[in-house]
Amino acid sequence: MKGKEQLISHLQLFEENRKNGFDVVPSQRQEYSNAIANCFIPCAQHILAGCFKVYNGDAKRIVRPTAIELYYHEEGAGGFKDPIMYHTQDRKAQYLTSRGIKMLPYFPIGNMNPHTSGIDITFENPSAQYRASFLIREYELVCDEGDPIMVKNSTDIYDDLLINGISLDDADWVEWCDGNALPADMIERKWRRNVPDYRLNEDNKWEPNSNGVEKFSTAKGRFAKCPFNWQFRVKK
Secondary structure (H helix, E strand, O other), rough: EOOOHHHHHHHHHHHHHHOOOOOOOOOHHHHHHHHHHHHHHHHHHHOOOOEEEEEOOOOEEEEEEEEEEEEEEOOOOOOOOOOOOOOOOOOOOHHHHHHOOOOOOOOOOOOOEEEEOEEEEEEEEEEEEEEEEEEEEEEEEEEEEOEEEEOHHHHHHHHHHHOOOOOOOOOOOOEOOOOOOOOHHHEEEEEEOOEEEEOEEEOOEEOOOOOOOOOEEEEEEEEEEEOOOOOEEEEE
């Protein structure tokens, strides 16, 4: 992908900020989540100011993220857990066991990870043993210099961004283009859509919490919203 080095440099800000350390521990989940969010805000300022340009012959599209969601999970005992995140040892335990694999490989920084909720851009760290990515939750789409379309269905991005499929060669038909980093006060933090609050049950396993003031409905019932405001969006 053209411009990938620029995108990676923005994602590396997360680890640089994280290295400063926290005065809270993972068991203080709300406080720790705020510390993690503060590490990601400088990344969001750049990402929400940029866009992907996609080419296919004479066709051209611009995909400009307008809302992104952070996912962050620490491997190993005592680490901070984000049970909803797909690409973790805990979430992939059955998959790993069935294949005789001991360790889920870490994604390289700046790679795309398509999954059932859309596309993540990864910035995992094998040395620090954490998984991290952001989901493009909403975006502005411009096709062939037409009028902008606001897209809120995150899985539409398969058709809007991956118009050439997933290339096994260098994907020079996708380009990341920087913009002027947004001031922090132009970004607001909200609830990650469809993500419940998680609690440890009596068997010491994470499960969605059905108790809480703010709830949302799913096919499996009503659950409390995750209290981590890890959605970062451009203020309207």
